[in-house]
Amino acid sequence: MNLRRNWIAFQTIVIKEVLRFMRIWVQTVLPPAITTALYFIIFGGLIGSRIGEMDGLRYMDFIVPGLIMMTIITNSYANVVSSFYGSKFQHHIEEMLVAPIPNALIILGFVAGGVCRGLTVGVAVTLVSLLFSPFSMHNLGVTLSVVLLTSVLFSLAGLINGIYAKSFDDISIIPTFVLTPLTYLGGVFYSITMLPEFWQGVSHLNPILYMVNAFRYGLLGVSDINLWLSYAIILGFIAALFSFSLYLLNKGHGIRN
């Protein structure tokens, strides 16, 4: 009975979350597709032709996995942070708090919503990329699992941001000052083997590097990083972020007086 009730509640949150971003697809799905198309045209097409090869690949082909990953990261994060903050701001989080839904399930529901947004936009961007770069799939299992896990990870991070956020400014600070720099420095646009040794070392502290490389391995079969290390790091982050967000919700941080 409890299991069935929880399953229905979970489904309900996911449906609500998906409908939310689909209702405003002009703000949620379309812009990333356009932005990424611009990246392809400018970096891949115009500048990329002068860069030559990267890791033995055409520059355009090299950046495709990174750009898809970047889109998935930012959209998973953005979806959950704005949805959760919005539900606090308009108080409709209370609809869930009065009902017999375990906090872990609220987290899973919001995360699933973030994953749906990440994947929807990821697919849109992948379709755009086909205009510029031939499709390639080195290992489907790795590709899908890395996409899914990364999306879960950044949905959780967005949730924690949403829990702490006290104003609309608070939901854009982390994406601007942390997420974007880490993504840009995470090997989306270059192979870290190009960097001096010291900066290569520093780059290894950036978790996004592991995701971008694991994903690039899945699609193209090349990576600067050991694949299993990538999985370990992603799963470790997921476990830590999940526990932390559960701790915050159990404490009622930001949602209960």
Place this chain on the structure above:
Amino acid sequence: MPKALSIRNLTKTYRNGFQALKGIDLDVEPGDFFALLGPNGAGKSTTIGIIASLVNKTGGEVSIFGHDLDREKDAAKACLGLVPQEFNFNSFEPVVEIVVNQAGYYGIPRRQAYERAERYLKELGLWEKRHETARTLSGGMKRRLMIARALVHEPQLLILDEPTAGVDIEIRRSMWAFLRKINAEGRTIILTTHYLEEAENLCRNIAIIDHGEIVENTTMKGLLGKLNVETFVLDLARPLAQLPQLPRHTLRWVDELTLEADIRKEDSVNQLFTDLAAADVQVLSLRNKTNRLEQLFMNLVKENRPS
């Protein structure tokens, strides 16, 4: 049979140090229609917030139909439907989705949730608006939406925090009829309101809370019976030259065509008219100066003010 609601020594101190509840005890019987009254800032919404798991309590115990809020949270929550004081739905969501989703949170399968949403939205006159986003509803419609949402899992206890605030007279009357009906079906209702006429009309039992303390908790009849003196306003047929002296009642001028008369509980209105007739005063109409409950309420709250 367990109480619909049982509260023991409930305290709440907000993070800023403000003590909103100072140890409240309250029992509500199953099937009751109960009024929780009190002036602004008395602690009504705080109490309701704790019952509904939206506010963390500082101390004390709450149980709903015998389910303790700490030990059997889910069972307690399933028994409760809440209509909060402030609008708390996603104003960009269509009306029907708000109700259907709420049902989903309680584990009601989607198809059944639609059936129930249809039933309650129709009963509350919102079915035509089901596809509109909630922000396009009028204030009174938003209140009714929250009532439909609170009923969709058919809770045994319904708590309404000022459900008729900003609702026009006609709709208020239809809401009263609706609430009476679901109460007659066996659902326990707790209501807060600042319209005391509403509480007097609907509720059988009453608690008055002030400064975080219960200052009165009794039956509506019992409370109204405590009113020792009622004041009536008399509209006169002819202006009076001077204030008539009556043997049993005190009269006061309002203006030359209007008098106020105090009638003690042990005296009858008949007696007043007999005395007035003897004094050759002709009365056109008579009304209560204030609602009876209002008068009692003011007395109780005044007694409780620090002087």
